[in-house]
Amino acid sequence: MNVTSRRNARRRHAASPNSAKKRIFRQKGVTKTRIAAVLKHVPxxxxxxxxxxxxxxxxxxxxxxxxxxxxxxxxxxxxxxxxxxxxxxxxxxxxxxxxxxxxxxxxxxxxxxxxxxxxxxxxxxxxxxxxxxxxxxxxxxxxxxxxxxxxxxx
Known part of the structure; x- marks a missing residue:
């Protein structure tokens, strides 16, 4: 893979917020779990x-x-x-x-x-x-x- 191809692959990976989050959690050794949350607007x-x-x-x-x-x-x-x-x-x-x-x-x-x-x-x-x-x-x-x-x- 040449330098331009690697750079484009990194850009594609960075453009995906989900993949970036997963990468961060993997680096820290944390298992990602999702808690069901509900959007609320409360005066x-x-x-x-x-x-x-x-x-x-x-x-x-x-x-x-x-x-x-x-x-x-x-x-x-x-x-x-x-x-x-x-x-x-x-x-x-x-x-x-x-x-x-x-x-x-x-x-x-x-x-x-x-x-x-x-x-x-x-x-x-x-x-x-x-x-x-x-x-x-x-x-x-x-x-x-x-x-x-x-x-x-x-």
């Missing part, structure tokens, strides 16, 4: 707003392997120490939360993101009225089945 005003306690409300949308939650905390709301098997990303839209994690105090303000690894104990307090978006991977089963008593008892 927040159509999602149930749960009143967990007088200072805490939330809404969430669940995908096939991820969860997005909109959490509304009134000033002084305490989220007691807890941990979970889920990786968590917290993005503060409005307000500020103070977290206690691994012996540290971390204040996360509007426009900032905090990443919390799986199984890391943490607690938080709303310093002012706060709106945050939390992303969990995998989805929080205790939130879905409403067995998250640590949030409901305040």
């Amino acid at each position: 927040w005003n159509t999602v149930e707003l749960e009143n967990l306690n007088p200072l805490l409300q939330r809404q969430f949308v669940v995908g096939s392997g991820i969860m997005l939650a909109r959490v509304l905390l009134k000033k002084g709301c305490i989220v007691p120490e807890h941990s979970h098997v889920n990786e968590q990303l917290t993005y503060i839209l409005e307000g500020a939360l103070k977290f206690w994690i691994d012996g540290r105090e971390i204040v996360v303000k509007a426009g900032e993101v905090l990443t919390i690894p799986p199984n890391m104990p943490h607690r938080a307090e709303a310093l002012v009225d706060t709106v945050d978006l939390d992303v969990f991977n995998p989805p929080r089963a205790d939130w879905i089945d409403k067995t998250d008593e640590y949030l409901r008892s305040n």
Whole structure:
């Protein structure tokens, strides 16, 4: 095979997104599996707003392997120490939360993101009225089945 033929073969292979993905997975030694996912378009005003306690409300949308939650905390709301098997990303839209994690105090303000690894104990307090978006991977089963008593008892 001459240089031009090899170059054209590479271009044909690269033009196919499926073959490129398969090649990447093969290189990493990962078995590719597909999880059936459903396309959703969800306006927040159509999602149930749960009143967990007088200072805490939330809404969430669940995908096939991820969860997005909109959490509304009134000033002084305490989220007691807890941990979970889920990786968590917290993005503060409005307000500020103070977290206690691994012996540290971390204040996360509007426009900032905090990443919390799986199984890391943490607690938080709303310093002012706060709106945050939390992303969990995998989805929080205790939130879905409403067995998250640590949030409901305040």
